[in-house]
Amino acid sequence: MPDPIRGILLIGPTGSGKSPQGMLIERRGGFRHFDFGAELRAAAAGQGGLLPADVAFVGQMLETHALLPDERFGIAARLLDAFLIRTRFDRERERLVLNGLPRHAGQAQALAARVRVEHVVVLEADAAAVRTRVARRRRGEGLDHAGRPDDSPEAIEHKLALFARETEPLIAGYAAQPGVLISRVRVEADAADEELHETIAKLLQRPQSTQRRKGRRVSPRMPRIGKGRERDEGGKSQ
Secondary structure, three states: OOOOEEEEEEEOOOOOOHHHHHHHHHHOOOEEEEEHHHHHHHHHOOOOOOOHHHHHHHHHHHHOOOOOOHHHHHHHHHHHHHHHHHOOOOOOOOEEEEEOOOOOHHHHHHHOOOEEEEEEEEEEOOHHHHHHHHHHHHOOOOOOOOOOOOOOHHHHHHHHHHHHHHHOHHHHHHHOOOOOEEEEEEEOOOOOHHHHHHHHHHHHOOOHHHHEEOOEEOOOOOOEEOOOOEOOOOOOOO
């Protein structure tokens, strides 16, 4: 197997803006955005090239808002491989932006042989902000997926709890790994996709060497994007 691909991981609860940010990062050039949720929805519709049994499993998983279990990671691997071929990913010149994969520790461990996560961008949105942002998504506002069947109030509460229990612990896990940079951005309910991207683009340009102090990792001060926001990364209010 070739050396792992260089990767950037977007982590945040549903509605925090991972998919729009992945799309905008890709538009900058030098990046490819792998939206695992979108790939799963396409696979459930028979567009992912999976075996019928796997298509049925993915459909049931999406219907129950479950996470892909470790024993079924082969589905994720096949979808990722197909994506890399379809997009003609250039591992020498491009970095892979991961969105929705990994979602728990087992997936992170299985993915490590294929993708070396170098930078984790954490989009931090509280439950109130998520509910407002998802409601806006359901109305088709912004760049996020509109008309998703999994945006019901019940589904959102379930996914928030699942994120806190299964996905959020990944941040500490990656922070403990040498060479992995952790950046945090606070996302307010009214944060615009383009404005949020301005901050993330700056974070992606930070050299990893500047994020260490006395042998320990130092995350950049968290900018707030939205109402009452701090526009610069040094925390000075505008």
